[in-house]
Amino acid sequence: MSDSIRDLAAADMRRDYRAAKLDREDLEEDVFAQFRKWFQEAVDADLLEPNAMSLATAGSDGRVSVRTVLLKAFDERGFVFFSNYNSRKAEQIAENAHAGLLFPWLPMERQVCISGTVEKISTAESLRYFASRPFGSRLGAWVSQQSRVIPSRKFLEMKFEEMKSKFASGEVPLPEAWGGYRVVPETIEFWQGSPNRLHDRFLYTRQTDGSWNIERLSP
Numbered sequence: 001m002s003d004s005i006r007d008l009a010a011a012d013m014r015r016d017y018r019a020a021k022l023d024r025e026d027l028e029e030d031v032f033a034q035f036r037k038w039f040q041e042a043v044d045a046d047l048l049e050p051n052a053m054s055l056a057t058a059g060s061d062g063r064v065s066v067r068t069v070l071l072k073a074f075d076e077r078g079f080v081f082f083s084n085y086n087s088r089k090a091e092q093i094a095e096n097a098h099a100g101l102l103f104p105w106l107p108m109e110r111q112v113c114i115s116g117t118v119e120k121i122s123t124a125e126s127l128r129y130f131a132s133r134p135f136g137s138r139l140g141a142w143v144s145q146q147s148r149v150i151p152s153r154k155f156l157e158m159k160f161e162e163m164k165s166k167f168a169s170g171e172v173p174l175p176e177a178w179g180g181y182r183v184v185p186e187t188i189e190f191w192q193g194s195p196n197r198l199h200d201r202f203l204y205t206r207q208t209d210g211s212w213n214i215e216r217l218s219p
Contacts, residue, residue, distance in 0.1 A: 017193025022200035084146035109193030126179035
């Protein structure tokens, strides 16, 4: 065992999860009803940004990228986030539509893991959300050439001031290269930490007829 592993092992980071348990009878048959239930419980628990989710994508070269984005809507069609359409994630999605999401609700000893395919939402849906954003956030969408190299922070601030002057009326149009994506789930796993690392894991898998099969997984 390396010294670094020994150091971490000796740091007393181990936690025995005991907050709750998850049984088959606790689950909703409708996977989206189950997600809505857990999401609301995360909101009610006053977690910091319960809609924060890790998004994993990979391009045609197989190299995986992970970043945190914010869930902005969900329904029976899937889970929606927004991005620049010229960003690294957008380039990877264009090459490979498969992606993964993770909601790490660690204070509740819970995780929700989602895998599926990604599609763009309609321009009308993107415009509706864009119009609801604060003025500064709308300007930021025009300023940021997401994932591109820039010379300095000052460069960004100068561009922001330019956009602020350009759209001083408060009317900020939807940028052509900005909008929403929907992750259409194929599997959704609900993970509840349990004592002795015997965690409760239930996997919902979409069937060809649109129904969902539920199975318990070994921890």
